[in-house]
Amino acid sequence: MRYDAPNTPESLVHFKNRYDNFIGGEYRPPAQGEYFDNVSPVTGTVFCQIARSTKEDVDAAVEAANKAKEAWGKTSTTERSNILNKMANRMEENLEMLAVAETWENGKAVRETLNADIPLAIDHLRYFAGVIRAQEGTIGQIDDDTVAYHFHEPLGVVGQIIPWNFPILMGIWKIAPALAAGNCIVLKPAEQTPASIYKVLELVEDILPPGVLNVVSGFGVEAGKPLAQHEGIDKVAFTGETTTGRLIMQYASENIIPVTLELGGKSPNIFFEDVMAEDDSYLDKAIEGFVMFALNQGEVCTCPSRALIQESIYDKFIERAIERVKAINVGHPLDTDTMMGAQASKEQLDKILSYLDIGKQEGAEVLVGGEAAQVDDEDRSQGYYVQPTVFKGHNKMRVFQEEIFGPVLSVTTFKTKEEAMEIANDTLYGLGAGVWSRDMNTAYRFGRAIQAGRVWTNCFHDYPAHAAFGGYKKSGIGRENHKMMLDHYQQTKNLLVSYSEQPKGFF
Amino acid sequence: MAVERVTATDAALELINRLTKRHGPLMFHQSGGCCDGSAPMCYPEGDFKTGNSDMYMGDIGGAPFYMSKDQFEYWKHTQLIIDVVDGRGGMFSLEGPEGKRFLTRSRVFSEEERTELEQNSTV
Numbered sequence: 001m002r003y004d005a006p007n008t009p010e011s012l013v014h015f016k017n018r019y020d021n022f023i024g025g026e027y028r029p030p031a032q033g034e035y036f037d038n039v040s041p042v043t044g045t046v047f048c049q050i051a052r053s054t055k056e057d058v059d060a061a062v063e064a065a066n067k068a069k070e071a072w073g074k075t076s077t078t079e080r081s082n083i084l085n086k087m088a089n090r091m092e093e094n095l096e097m098l099a100v101a102e103t104w105e106n107g108k109a110v111r112e113t114l115n116a117d118i119p120l121a122i123d124h125l126r127y128f129a130g131v132i133r134a135q136e137g138t139i140g141q142i143d144d145d146t147v148a149y150h151f152h153e154p155l156g157v158v159g160q161i162i163p164w165n166f167p168i169l170m171g172i173w174k175i176a177p178a179l180a181a182g183n184c185i186v187l188k189p190a191e192q193t194p195a196s197i198y199k200v201l202e203l204v205e206d207i208l209p210p211g212v213l214n215v216v217s218g219f220g221v222e223a224g225k226p227l228a229q230h231e232g233i234d235k236v237a238f239t240g241e242t243t244t245g246r247l248i249m250q251y252a253s254e255n256i257i258p259v260t261l262e263l264g265g266k267s268p269n270i271f272f273e274d275v276m277a278e279d280d281s282y283l284d285k286a287i288e289g290f291v292m293f294a295l296n297q298g299e300v301c302t303c304p305s306r307a308l309i310q311e312s313i314y315d316k317f318i319e320r321a322i323e324r325v326k327a328i329n330v331g332h333p334l335d336t337d338t339m340m341g342a343q344a345s346k347e348q349l350d351k352i353l354s355y356l357d358i359g360k361q362e363g364a365e366v367l368v369g370g371e372a373a374q375v376d377d378e379d380r381s382q383g384y385y386v387q388p389t390v391f392k393g394h395n396k397m398r399v400f401q402e403e404i405f406g407p408v409l410s411v412t413t414f415k416t417k418e419e420a421m422e423i424a425n426d427t428l429y430g431l432g433a434g435v436w437s438r439d440m441n442t443a444y445r446f447g448r449a450i451q452a453g454r455v456w457t458n459c460f461h462d463y464p465a466h467a468a469f470g471g472y473k474k475s476g477i478g479r480e481n482h483k484m485m486l487d488h489y490q491q492t493k494n495l496l497v498s499y500s501e502q503p504k505g506f507f
Numbered sequence: 508m509a510v511e512r513v514t515a516t517d518a519a520l521e522l523i524n525r526l527t528k529r530h531g532p533l534m535f536h537q538s539g540g541c542c543d544g545s546a547p548m549c550y551p552e553g554d555f556k557t558g559n560s561d562m563y564m565g566d567i568g569g570a571p572f573y574m575s576k577d578q579f580e581y582w583k584h585t586q587l588i589i590d591v592v593d594g595r596g597g598m599f600s601l602e603g604p605e606g607k608r609f610l611t612r613s614r615v616f617s618e619e620e621r622t623e624l625e626q627n628s629t630v
Contacts, residue, residue, distance in 0.1 A: 036595075052604075163542045164596070190542070191603070192596050220598040228599075242575070243538035243548045243555070244598040250556055264541025301541050347594025347608040351545060358585065358613045398613065401581040403540045428577055429540060474540065474577075 003096075003334040006040075006104045007047060012097040013104065015048045019198045021057050021217060024064035025210025030218070031056035038195050041107035041342040042333050044382030050194045053218035055226040058186070061214040062232040065157040065184035068211025073154040073182040077132045080180055083207055084129035088122045090203040095119070098199055102168050103333045105196040107342030107384065108296050110334050120463055121172040124481070127465035131483040132180035145500035151493040154182030155258075156234040158489065159227045161220075161248075162197070163239040164190035164344050165299040165405075171197050173480050174237050175213065181489035186214045186233065188224050192345045220244075231255055235489065238262070239301070242474055260478030260488050262301065262470060264403045265431030268424040269293075269304035269460060270446065272417075272437040276313045285458070286436045290321045290409075292460045294328050294340050294388045298407035299348070301475075302432030304460055306400055308420055311413040318411065321390075322368050325409075328388045330373050332380060342383045343406060349384040352406030355399060356389060364393035364410065395423045403429070417442070425451050430472030434460045453479070509627065510620045515567035515589040519609060522591050523549075523568030526601050533601070535567065537574035537587070537611065547572070547589055547609045548600040584621065585613040 006013035018035060020027040035049040051057070091098060099113035108117070140148040160174040167189060178185050189197045194217045201215060216223055228236050229251045238248045239262040252259045275286045293304050309317055333341030343349045349372070356370055369389030375381055388407040391399050400410045414420040424433060424446075433452040437443045447455040453470045456462065463469065463481065470479035478488050515523065527533055532552040539545060548555070549570070557563075557573050564572045564579075567589055574582070594608040602609060616624065 165542055190596070219603045220596065221601055221603050225599045239541070240598055241538040241541040241543050241546070242578075243536045244543065247548075247550075247555055247599055262541075264539075266540075299542075345594055345596065347592055347596060347610070350592040350594065350608075350610055354610060354612050355545075358615075361613070361615045362585075396581070398582060398585060402545050404545070405542065428581070 001336050002332060003100045003110060005334065006101060011100070013101045013199070015101070015195055018049045019051060019195060019217065021051050021053055021061065022201055022205070022213070022215040023057070023061045024067070024214070025205070028057075028060070030054065031060075036191070036219070039345075040104050041344050041384045042104060043379055044346070044384065047104065048195050051217045053216045053223040057216050057218070058223060058226040058230060061186045061216045062157060062230050064211040065186050065214055066232055068209060069154070069156050069184045072184055072209060072212050073156070075182065077135070080182065081129040081133045084125045084176060084180060086207045087204045088125035088129070090207070091118065091122045091125070091200065094203055095122070098168065098196070100334065101196045101199045103341065105193050106164065106167055106344050107333055109338045109341040111336055111338065112296060114336075117166055117169045121169045124172050124465050125176050128176040128180040131486065135483070135486060145498055147497050147499065149495040149497065151495070152181070152486070153491045153493050155489055155491055156183060157232060158183045158185055158235040158237060159230065159233045160185055160187045161224050161228065161236070161238045161240065162187060162189050164192040165296060165301075167193040167196045168200055170239055171200070177480075177485040178237075178489045179212065181486050183489055184212050184214075186216060186227060188216055188218070188227050191217070191219050228252070229254070233257065235259070245476065258488070260480070261476040262478070262480065263474060263476040264301045265429040265452070265471065265475050266306060266401060266403055266427045267302050267304050267432035267434065267452065268306045268308050268427070268450070269434035270308045270420055270424060270436065271310060271313070271317060272439070272442055273310040273312045274438045275436050276317060277438060282438065287321050287324050289434060289436060289460045291324045291328070293409040294325070294407045295461050297340055297343050297386070299344060299405050300461070301403070302454065302461070303403075303405070304432070304434050305404065305409055306395070307409055307411045308423055309411060309413050310420070311415050314413050318367070325368050325388050325390055330385060330387070332377065340388060340407060342380075342385055344384070346384060348405065349386065352386050352404055352408065355402070355404045355406070355408060359391045359393070359397065359399035359408075359410070362393065362397045362399065364391035364397055364399055366390075367392055367411070369407075395426055401427060417446075421446070421449055428474045431470075431475035432456065510616070510623050511565055511586065512624070513564045513567055513572045513587040513589065516591070518591040519589045520568045522602060522605070522607055522609070523570055527569070530601055533570040535570055535572040535589070536561070537572070537578065539575070539578050543596055543598050545611060546597055546600070547611050548597065549602055549609060550599065551601070585615050588612040588614060
C-alpha cells in the first residue's frame, strides 16, 4: 500500500505552513522574523517553512532552560520516568502518523520508519524511564569514621545538535537520557530535516514543564554555532562530521564544558569462508548482512560500507550478494513495498555522485549500480534517488576510506585472518564493524581486536536500547543508547563525611 | 606550473569572493565522515584552530585550505577541486544561508604529477 502524501486530504499527516521556535513552553517567532523553505526529498518540493533563528533566539531558549532547570532538576526520578513513559505512549498512539511524517521529511522508506525509527524512539524513552529509577549513588566507607557519599546531579542545561539521517530517532537518543538525568535541553534540529521533530513536539508539549525542552531551528552557522558557543550551557552533544566535531570541542574548551561527539565511520563488514560451509538460513542471513549497506539509503554513520570477503569464497558469495542487491526495490518512499527511498537532500545526492565519480577514476570496478536512479513517476522526478552501488577495489582507494553516506558499498578480498584485521583497522574511524563466522572463536577474537565501539557479530544494524553505541578513534567521544549515557549528562557530587568527634590535632 | 593539491572552480571562486566581502578573510578545513562529512568547511579566518595535526594544502580564492594529516594520507593521490552546488547545511560553514554548498570534487593525479609532488614535497 502507499500512504497518502502529507498535506493531501486523506493523509495521516498535516504539516503547518510554518513552524516557529519552541521556547519556554510556547511557540515564538524568530527574532529576525525570517523563515526558510523546507523541502521533501521525496519530490524535491517545499512543504513548509521553518524559523530561521539567530543568536537572539538561542539566547532566549538558553534563558528559558536556565529558568526551568532548578525545578526540573529537583523532580523525583519517578516523576521524570512517568513523563518519559507518557511521551512514549503518545508517540506509540501516533506511530503511523510519525512514520509518514518522518519519511516525507527525510526520504527514507516508510517500512523503515514504521518498523525501526519510530518504534526504537519509543522504546528508547521507555528504557531511560526505566533505568533512571534504578540508578543509585554509591557509598564508600573510607575508614571507621569517614564515609564518601556519591550522588548523581543533573548538569543543568545541555545543547544538542541533531543530524538529518534519523531526525526523530537521533533526537530522542539525545533527549531521553538528558531529560531522565534531570537536565533542560536546547535542541537544534538539522536544517535539512527540521519539521518532523515538531510533530513529536505537538504530541508531547503539554506533558513537559515549560522550558525543559526547547527547540530552536535554523542554519548551523546562524543558530547551531551560537548554541555551541553559549556561556549558559553546561554541555554540548553533537552528531556530525569531524571538522565540526573539532570546532565544537574548541568552543567547549572556551567554556570548559564536556562534549559527546558521534562523528561517523567507515565500518568494515567481514565475511569469513565458513559462512558458506552450508547453504542454509545462516548463509541467507549473512548475505542479507552484506546488503545492509542500503538501509536508510546508506545514510547511517555505521553503514557497513566496506565488505571484506575471504578470497576462497569470493566468487560464489559475491554472485549471490549482487543478486540480492539487484532485488532492492528503489521506489516511492511512502509505498510499504519500497526498500530504498530518496537521499535526504540535493547536496547529499551531489556528494554521493561525486564519490561514484572518484571511485571510477581510481579504477574501482562497478559490480552493480554506479549512477543516479531514473525515476518513472512524474511527482518524484525532482527527488533525490541513487542506484544501490557496489564497487570492487582495494582499501587504499578513497571510496574505501571516506564516509560517502549513500548506498555505496566498497568490496575487497582477504586471504588470511591477519590480512582481514589489518584492512579492517586501516581506517581513520572506529564506530561500527560486522563479523560473520560460524566459528565462535574467530568471531570473538575479531570482535575484540577490531578498533570500533560496536562490533555486530553475525548481525548488523540492530540498535536496541541497552547496547552501548559510540566510537573509537576519529568516530567520537562518549556512548549513547545505554544507561551509561546518564553519566554523560550528570555531575558527581561527593559528600565526604566525618563521623568522628575528635579534632585532627593539626592546629 | 607547479601541481596544485587544491583548486577551485569559477563558481567556487565567485562564492568565496562574495563571502569574503561579507565576512572578511576566510579559511577552509576539509571535513570527513558522517552527515555533512567529506565537505569543505568555510570559516572566518582563525575561527577554526588548526594545529600540528593539520596540513596546509594551498590557497583557493586567497583563503588557506587545510585538512587533517591522517586524512591527507588517504587522499594524497587526488587533487581536490572545490566546487559549489545548490543546497544547504554544512553545519557552521559560512555559505549555508546562501542556499549553496561547497562540494569537494576530486581528480586522480597522473604519474608525472605524483612524481613532481613528491619531489617538491612541501608537505
